[in-house]
Amino acid sequence: MKELDSSIKERGFASRSEIIRQALRAFIAEHRSLRELEGEIVATITVIYGKGAKDDPTFKIQHDYSNIISTFLHSHVEEENCLEVMVVKGDAGVIRRLVDALKANEQITQVKVAVLGKPRSRADG
Numbered sequence: 001m002k003e004l005d006s007s008i009k010e011r012g013f014a015s016r017s018e019i020i021r022q023a024l025r026a027f028i029a030e031h032r033s034l035r036e037l038e039g040e041i042v043a044t045i046t047v048i049y050g051k052g053a054k055d056d057p058t059f060k061i062q063h064d065y066s067n068i069i070s071t072f073l074h075s076h077v078e079e080e081n082c083l084e085v086m087v088v089k090g091d092a093g094v095i096r097r098l099v100d101a102l103k104a105n106e107q108i109t110q111v112k113v114a115v116l117g118k119p120r121s122r123a124d125g
Contacts, residue, residue, distance in 0.1 A: 004016060004019065007019060033115075034092075034095075034096055034099065034113055034115070035096065037092040037096075037115065038092050038093075039091070039092060040089065040090060040091060040092070041089070041090070041091075041092045041095060041115055041116075042087070042088070042089045042115070042116045043087075043088050043089075043095060043113055043114060043115045043116060044085055044086065044087055044088075044113070044114045044116065045085070045086045045088060045098070045099060045102065045111065045112070045113050046083065046084070046085050046086075046110070046111070046112040046113075046114075047083070047084045047085075047086070047102055047108055047110065047111050048077075048081055048082070048083050048084075048108070048109050048110040049081070049082055049084075049105075049107050049108045049109055050080055050081060050082070050107070050109065051076065051079075051080055051081065051082055052080070053082075053107040054107065056082075057105050057107035057108050058084055058102065058105075058108070061098065061101050061102060061105070062086070064101070065088075065094070065097075065098045065101075067090070068088045068089060068090030068091075068094055068095060068098065069086050069087070069088055070087045070088065070089050071086070071087045072084055072085065072086040072087070073085045081109075099111060099113055
């Protein structure tokens with residue numbers, strides 16, 4: 001709550017409700033953007049999780065999707081957190097399933113996706 005209140009003050013939000021609404025809008029926009037992509041895409045997926053997590057929470061997931069993961073980097077960025085960055089290339093639907101699997105893992109605290117290049121979206125026809 002301290003971190004939330006600090007963010008509210010730093011960013012000039014009127015209340016906790018307002019910052020939560022903004023966070024939900026960003027979450028929905030990211031999900032919608034990824035959901036609308038089709039065909040082969042290239043993306044980076046950044047994952048943060050605590051060092052104390054049982055085993056590596058991304059290990060099995062990465063193994064299950066090894067056919068689309070081009071490379072990955074693991075780093076101990078803070079005393080208590082690990083950061084992994086994956087470069088993925090493959091069908092947008094498969095990448096969506098990978099992202100969903102990562103987000104569903106309760107040991108992972110953050111998942112961010114950045115799509116590279118100019119992928120074709122459903123809106124492009």
